[in-house]
Amino acid sequence: MARRLRLPALAAALAACVASVAGCASGTPPATTALTPTFTYSYPLDVITDWDPATSYSNELVALQNVYESLTRYDPGTGTVKPQLATSWSSTAGGLTWTFHLREGVRFHDGNPVTAQAAKAAIARTIAAQGGAAYIWGAVSSIDTPDPHTLVFHLSYAAPMDVIASSDYGAYVYDTAPPGVKPGALKSWLEAAHDTGTGPYTVADWNQGQEAEVTLDAFPGYWGGWSGRHYRQVVFDHTPDVTTAWQTLETGDVDFRSQLNPELFKEATHFRALGTQATASLQNLIAFFNTAAGPLTDVRLRQAVQNAVDYDGLLAALHGSVGPAQGLIPSGLPGNDPALTRHQNLPLARKLLAEAGYGPGGRHLNLSLTYAQGDDAQQLFVTLLSSDLQALNITVDARPMQWNAQWAQAKATDPAHRQDILLMYWYADYASAYSWFVNLFHSAQPVSFNLSYLDDPVVDKEIDAIPQLTATDPAAERANYALLQRQLLEQDAAAAPLFVNTYQRVYASGITGYRDNPAYPDVVFVHDLEPSP
Template sequence: MRRLLVLGLVAVLALTGCGGGTVAETIAGTTTSPQDSNFVYVSNLDVITDWDPATSYSNEVIAMQNVYDSLTVYNPVTKRAGARLATRWTSSSDGKTWTFTLRDGVKFHTGRPVDAASVKASIERTKRLAGGAAYIWDCVQNITVRDPLTVEFTLKYPAPLDLIASADYSAYIYDTAAAGSGDLTKWFQQGKDAGSGPYTVGTWKKGQRTELTLRAFEGYWGGWDGAHYKNIEFRVTPNLNTAWQQLLRGEVSFVQRLNPALYHKAEMTAGVRTLQVPSFQNMLVLLNSASGPLKDIRLRQAVQKAIDYDGLITALKGAGATANGLVPEGLLGHSSKVAPKQDIPGATALLQQAGYGPGGKQLQLTLTYAQGDDDEQVLVDQLTQTLGQLNVHVNALAMQWNAQWDQGKSKDPTKRQDIFVMYWWPDYADAYSWFLNVFHSGEPVSFNLTYLKSKALDSQIDKLPSLVATDRSAAEKAYFELQRTLIDQNAVVAVPWVSNYQRAYLGNVQGYTDNPAYPNVVFVHDLIPGG
């Protein structure tokens, strides 16, 4: 059914030079032709939530970025947008007119051409459906087809459209005619695709261990000369120890994340490559400000103060770095002046003011977090233990993402959790995504899982794109003030750390690099399978 590319000890030592210190464990097996080999990606969460490239906004990014192209792609070295479907672009002096020139001869997986008309059609459909990260196109007033390979955007206000066009979600260009006269949304949700990327959907089995397979699209504009992985499998393995054993047996190629103990093992294992890199992804502890006991701001503040921020960084052993507010280092809006510290006496006093805590009533809280995420488990264990000592009982539930998110979005406020633990990362290399998606008022509930509603705050958030494009100094100040408002004044969020990605993959996988603008994505076509 599938052939695995694995290495024996001799080949590992001769070709990869991976691991360090002593050889703790080795990978053994047989080697198949690199041209026919599978790349097997292990995730601890369900892969597909939404198949529609217009509205997709979750874990499926790891697959979608291998199926769909955007106009540009973010280059983490230059910190600028680079060519993808567009080979070049220009903007007017006022930043309100952008012209993109497309690659010639590119085809969708459906066989139809990728041209200026299809770019216009896909972006306009994404805007019209207004799901996922479609807000990235809010600045666009008109899209004009100048010729088959030239598309012009007229903006309502100045914006960095080349960077926006590289977003990890909702920037996908797709064939809007793929379903013919049928319903395109329903067509997509059957597990079909209409992209122009290197891979197309092979099989999709929701809820199965191997949830998704992709196969090479032979007509891909980037070509298939030389050695490439022709197939990708996405396997769901919530238990990280199981995932590690699968890697050791050569059954999988890449483990998205490991806990610190397993990562240390991986560093010492011949035949395994490791990579630890800083990210734009942070851990959020979202506090329910609309219903339940945490509607009392004193109790939200007490939870914030109970978190042992420094202790978590130590416990994560390299998997996390100190967070300074909501915006990770490397993005506009980061400030070292927002540094949280644990304050048990302060937490105790706030609990007692609200009638809880030591000597008072026991406070009951519900918390949801991701099943199989050992870093989140460290946070939850620490927080439940600390709060337990303050007469606060936390009922913590480990859940698969879809179930956790569904509970958070429940139309019945009484069914929602008090504390929602999740990761967040920007939709493109700017911090706007945190503020618009997680903290802006909105119905129905999506990712605004603190349920905060503030017209004044919404107005501040809405001004950010124009400030970023026209006055970066003012934007920097606005980001700082918004973080103080959310963390200190409204106490709706705590940010325990910024993630350092800890990857492990087979030593014969060559050419892998990590792009922080596309969290957890492996651009598999760029890899070289080694024999």
């Protein structure tokens, strides 16, 4: 595909032509106007919610995984971890001690060298910040740095640190002492879109609320090098509307779209200028019910809504872009249970509503629901659910919203101001199902992602037991997951898993080297790509 100049670059080129008419007329543009290979990613949601690598736990993953790096990277195709900032590692003492040897000669984007001491400081800061993914380091009791390129983790219980160190969040190695930044000012400095990563790209521009939201530029000193053809710039366009996204793919104004809809994806497979990939994911869509305030504090009403969902109809209408939810845990992770696949049961929904005094012939029920603006799959679910609930004397006030606005409402200080039902995607932080439980259903104050607001000490105890079982007793771990899922989905009815995504990617056909990695949802590792000539 022919490359094009984005508008800012085009304006610069025109200005240069005015300043150098002879050069432009001769067909030889001045050196300063040479085309920069730019990879443009069309993303349906707000890209940035948090720039800080210690606490980042949302959509910015798609950008930050190109700016920051971890000790290892997980390869779901082989089920193994690969070297990144660590070149080798080993464990002793039954998995209680892990030694990582760091790549030599690596520098942070601020120029400081990457040392074992710097890596330790980053991990320690992430643990201390207690952000969304800090829990991944829960087994770590201490870290030693016997030399500048060796990290030794001492654990309080056996854990797969090579896999944990590949986590998509919370495992970044970054400089905690960039030059010129005063101690205590790092957080605010990072949130102003500065970075201290080691990755191939560095943050160049952030236009919050604008279409071209984030721009990354190539970091010249990247340890992986720049020989051969690479994209020198990455732009993340915030494009909620799927029709607009499709049009920009057709015209070549963007190079990649994380998801269209089934009809447009099918059309893209026949479009010569576009390439497509469909990949099974570790990401599911979950409907969370407000157990703390409003009508859904009655478990019978939550169970009624669960049974009113037309799970099979939703799958059929989405034409292969999703698969069935088999409990909370997607297929491919320990604890997945096909026996937990749900099907619509309207007679049971009516019975439960009647017991609570609602439903046909009973009181009318109003429920508020929020979902992602521009997400056709969520919109379809809302349409189907609203129709089925209307027949049960329930009205759904459904509002499409950007994620930041939904999340703010869900965390409102007054529980009465929160939505009754919230739709949210979730995916693994590393190759484990633990993330679904510790983040989504463990009691927590303040509220973060536990958006059913469940506060059950029995559930908390079972969740807390999981990490120590992972490395020592996998059979007990699976049994614990089975018990927890039945408690959460059947007895507490805190949520309804709706489907598991099949990633349907669309990109410019001239790009080579793209391979979806579901362990890093929606991430394109742009340095791995080769642009068309």
